[in-house]
Amino acid sequence: MLSLSLREEIARRYGTPAVVIDLDRVARNIARLQAACDAAGLANRPHIKTHKNPVLARMQIEAGASGVTCQKIGEAEVMARAGIDDILVSYNLIGPHAVGRLGRLLRESPARITVAADNPVTVAGLPEAAQAGGRTLDVVVECDTGRKRAGVETPGEAVALARDIASRPGLAFAGLLLYPPAGDAAGAQRFLDAAKAGLAEHGLTARIVSTGGTPNLPELGGVRGATEHRAGTVIFNDRMMMAAGVATLDECALAVLSRVVSRAGPERGILDAGAKTLTSDSGGGLDGYGLMPDHPGARISAFAEEHGFLDLAACAARPPVGTLVEVVPNHVCVVVNMVDELVAVRDGVIVGTLAVEARGMIA
Amino acid sequence: MLSLSLREEIARRYGTPAVVIDLDRVARNIARLQAACDAAGLANRPHIKTHKNPVLARMQIEAGASGVTCQKIGEAEVMARAGIDDILVSYNLIGPHAVGRLGRLLRESPARITVAADNPVTVAGLPEAAQAGGRTLDVVVECDTGRKRAGVETPGEAVALARDIASRPGLAFAGLLLYPPAGDAAGAQRFLDAAKAGLAEHGLTARIVSTGGTPNLPELGGVRGATEHRAGTVIFNDRMMMAAGVATLDECALAVLSRVVSRAGPERGILDAGAKTLTSDSGGGLDGYGLMPDHPGARISAFAEEHGFLDLAACAARPPVGTLVEVVPNHVCVVVNMVDELVAVRDGVIVGTLAVEARGMIA
Incomplete structure (x- = not known):
């Protein structure tokens, strides 16, 4: 979803992890839902x-x-x-x-x-x-x-x-x-x-x-x-909706931009997105805590609060420390609720941020 | 931890779910940690x-x-x-x-x-x-x-x-x-x-x-x-620390005050605290998503985002709709991070709120 240069720009401006939405995909998803309701x-x-x-x-x-x-x-x-x-x-x-x-x-x-x-x-x-x-x-x-x-x-x-x-x-x-x-x-x-x-x-x-x-x-x-x-x-869609057969990867409009901050062992890596970003939601029993489209062999196998533990054993191109990776979350609704703002991009350019105004409104 | 009248007062002032800390227990936990470090x-x-x-x-x-x-x-x-x-x-x-x-x-x-x-x-x-x-x-x-x-x-x-x-x-x-x-x-x-x-x-x-x-x-x-x-x-301690044998229930200084909002079936109940409050953290494989000391037979078996699903099959005194219950979370660190403020009580009285100032500071 995000080019390498756009990843660098987002990371430079907002830091990582950052929750990023693609407004073009958002608009298409909104239109698709409306058309389905209209047709029904x-x-x-x-x-x-x-x-x-x-x-x-x-x-x-x-x-x-x-x-x-x-x-x-x-x-x-x-x-x-x-x-x-x-x-x-x-x-x-x-x-x-x-x-x-x-x-x-x-x-x-x-x-x-x-x-x-x-x-x-x-x-x-x-x-x-x-x-x-x-x-x-x-x-x-x-x-x-x-x-x-x-x-x-x-x-x-x-x-x-x-x-x-x-x-x-x-x-x-x-x-x-x-x-x-x-x-x-x-x-x-x-x-x-x-x-x-x-x-x-x-x-x-x-x-x-x-x-x-x-x-x-x-x-x-x-x-x-x-x-x-x-x-x-x-x-936004997410990995759970993909698993349910109601969304494709191209219809996923939100990704968490995260950085590899450690490669503590040859088959292990650590993301800066942990349970306080991606949440422990299994998406109804999915394997691991998110999908990394650039690294199909990588598996987010466990969390600390601010660490996502990568199992890279089956990963052909193992990302070195510093790499910026996209993660499609298991369950997007709980991830949005973790952050105060979404970084919005359109046509490969940062548009600005959208405040998650009702974040944490549990009462 | 909280008397019934204190629960009603917290719910009236702040709504539910509310994350409540007992400052007396907090002070004792702080002192106990300091004494252990001093001794070592x-x-x-x-x-x-x-x-x-x-x-x-x-x-x-x-x-x-x-x-x-x-x-x-x-x-x-x-x-x-x-x-x-x-x-x-x-x-x-x-x-x-x-x-x-x-x-x-x-x-x-x-x-x-x-x-x-x-x-x-x-x-x-x-x-x-x-x-x-x-x-x-x-x-x-x-x-x-x-x-x-x-x-x-x-x-x-x-x-x-x-x-x-x-x-x-x-x-x-x-x-x-x-x-x-x-x-x-x-x-x-x-x-x-x-x-x-x-x-x-x-x-x-x-x-x-x-x-x-x-x-x-x-x-x-x-x-x-x-x-x-x-x-x-x-x-604060939590259910995970109790399971690890390093804390007792009396040393747990934080509880989520939650209300039973539905009793959809005779053996089922629903709390207003779901995955957006208690989080899906299993506490390292604990059974259910929190401990309800007043209802030892009740099990928080699953979540929707704003619903905690109670399995009451083994519960002797099943709480009716409207009941205010305390939940000791599996993992306290991720629960604090879900809310903007903690309600602080001392000696059975509400003292005020403490802002979770670094909430969501993932970058």
């Missing part, structure tokens, strides 16, 4: 957990996205401040701190705000936010059709929670949020059909039926009745 | 990678530490700005960016600065920093006595690199840096004795012989000729 007749609501940056969110909106998805209230605040006007927080917001911030967001931002819930405790807390915000809060019911993550596990529970929402002052039942397991659109369909039938019995309608996930893009449109899709990782 | 006749040079905070570094200095250890130049800058006057950067600083920052640090800070090197490329770049700084730069040779991390692998290489350092303008050979494998003080001793003999043949002396690691504290003083020790994790 779905609104595109990208998840900003991957980039955490308002400029990139704006690029997604300008390409046709209907709004954004956030995972935490802090991310939503950053997006609202940047003028994004339709925000879904796909998370159970519980407790006085989160509910208080949600109330302030509803009061101070003109954005359309929707939140998710998968249990009555969450629902019971939300009217306070709506009241503080002075407006009705849209709530979707998170449903689990098999991934065993968040979400009610049966259509009956979904209907019961929708009725609970609809009965609360200041809340409106807005629809259903799904993240089907890849390859099981049929299971999601059965869940959705049963839930919609149950809702109808109680005079309720799911205006929003939101599906999610970059791994589900090949099956986009496979769930009849879906209205929108939430995909995050696709804006 | 070693200077105490704690590694600030664990806390990344100048206030805690000052507490260590006031307790008797001779200076601090940093892993990256950005960490050293933060410590120098805070007035810490003796700083070792135990890392190969390579390339114009790192060398340039080192030169500025030498010029602008009155602190004693020492850096490490394990190869001639690093050494060749350092005179530029010394020249820019207008003073001699002390350099120690990093030696690997068996851990297979950074460091020259033989006493002969150590001597050759020491001679290289001594021959360069502006550089002074200052000594040797070791991080012996736990339980192998004998191996480190053989390496050190051979290296010192080789150095003497060339008229060189290792003024500093620095050993490292919290796991090596039980053997402190086991390497004859050592002059100082670098330990980081011990200030």
